[in-house]
Amino acid sequence: MLGIYIHIPFCERKCNYCAFSxxxxxxxxxxxxxxxxLEEIRTFARERNEKxxxxxxxxxxxxxxxxPSIMIADILKEIKKNFEVIEDAEVTIECNPNSLTEDKLKVxxxxxxxxxxxxxxxxxxxxxxxxxxxxxxxxxxxxxxxxKRYFENVSCDMLIGLKNMDEEELASEIEILTxxxxxxxxxxxxxxxxxxxxxxxxxxxxxxxxxxxESVGAYEKVVSFLAKKGFxxxxxxxxxxxxxxxxxNLKYWSGEDYVGFGSAAHSFVGGQRYSSxxxxxxxxxxxxxxxxxxxxKEKIEEHIMLGLRCKNGISKSFLKDNGYDINENPYLKDFIxxxxxxxxxxxxxxxxxxxxxxxxxxIIACLLPE
Numbered sequence: 282m283l284g285i286y287i288h289i290p291f292c293e294r295k296c297n298y299c300a301f302s303x304x305x306x307x308x309x310x311x312x313x314x315x316x317x318x319l320e321e322i323r324t325f326a327r328e329r330n331e332k333x334x335x336x337x338x339x340x341x342x343x344x345x346x347x348x349p350s351i352m353i354a355d356i357l358k359e360i361k362k363n364f365e366v367i368e369d370a371e372v373t374i375e376c377n378p379n380s381l382t383e384d385k386l387k388v389x390x391x392x393x394x395x396x397x398x399x400x401x402x403x404x405x406x407x408x409x410x411x412x413x414x415x416x417x418x419x420x421x422x423x424x425x426x427x428x429k430r431y432f433e434n435v436s437c438d439m440l441i442g443l444k445n446m447d448e449e450e451l452a453s454e455i456e457i458l459t460x461x462x463x464x465x466x467x468x469x470x471x472x473x474x475x476x477x478x479x480x481x482x483x484x485x486x487x488x489x490x491x492x493x494x495e496s497v498g499a500y501e502k503v504v505s506f507l508a509k510k511g512f513x514x515x516x517x518x519x520x521x522x523x524x525x526x527x528x529x530n531l532k533y534w535s536g537e538d539y540v541g542f543g544s545a546a547h548s549f550v551g552g553q554r555y556s557s558x559x560x561x562x563x564x565x566x567x568x569x570x571x572x573x574x575x576x577x578k579e580k581i582e583e584h585i586m587l588g589l590r591c592k593n594g595i596s597k598s599f600l601k602d603n604g605y606d607i608n609e610n611p612y613l614k615d616f617i618x619x620x621x622x623x624x625x626x627x628x629x630x631x632x633x634x635x636x637x638x639x640x641x642x643x644i645i646a647c648l649l650p651e
Contacts, residue, residue, distance in 0.1 A: 282336040283335050285541075288546040292342070314543075344400075374389060381399070398436040436466065441499050444489060467518055544561055585648055585649060589631075589644065589645055
């Protein structure tokens, strides 16, 4: 089945580390954007012979919770009008703590949203100011508590590698999140992206952030703690209570079809990958930043690269059907004998031992076809 991604590119203020396509815009511009997005949904559906079944919908950004909640409801209505959304579809919206209200949560629930993803990033007030977030520790905690009153499935994003990172404090912050009843957590290493405020800060003060070894050490502590709390690491950076994995993101990692609506939104449909223009004027002119057909070689490489980041691993039969017999790879037997890789009982799936996630890029490179 198809997944749908909706990109809402609006923010109150751009964070210091952010390189995503997002803008500070007026209410009038937001209305114009949503009207265009609704027409984009209708146009895509008209070009199909029949209504396509949809099992995941994801509102990302930017900050989707900045939009008036009625606009979010209108977008969902349009999707349901033009697609066959299954009864138990996963419907996620990303929210920032400072833009999440009780009234919005009520509208979200009535509209059919059943998963809330909150951009917490840190519970250290100094770090939150450092990266340019508009909420503080107390605001993040209140937002989670409020979301849990209306939704069982609540996820939080956290950053590792911030200025004041301390392993013990980070573990303590994660513990607070688990005590609040979240069902999913994503922990991402802070990346220094070109053109961001953070990149300039680091350029002026190279030792501003923890080094890679410190960040990896903190990550491993988080992994160990979450395992004790019943969170399964189903992808390198993603942890979930049983049954609460993000179904939409799994589509990206397993090569399933998804369509993106909105500026800078990516799609992968029928073996073709494309993305809408990031700039709003180009988006309104129907321009694309990318259009490409995935080759068999790329399909093999992506299956290996993405699959070995996930607990579901990779399929030898899938690779063989696409012309690559991984059994002939010169590194495979050694990796299996050293338990770097493990095999499923049916001898088809290969899994990367989580202890080697830190060097997964090297292992993936060894397993790719020449």
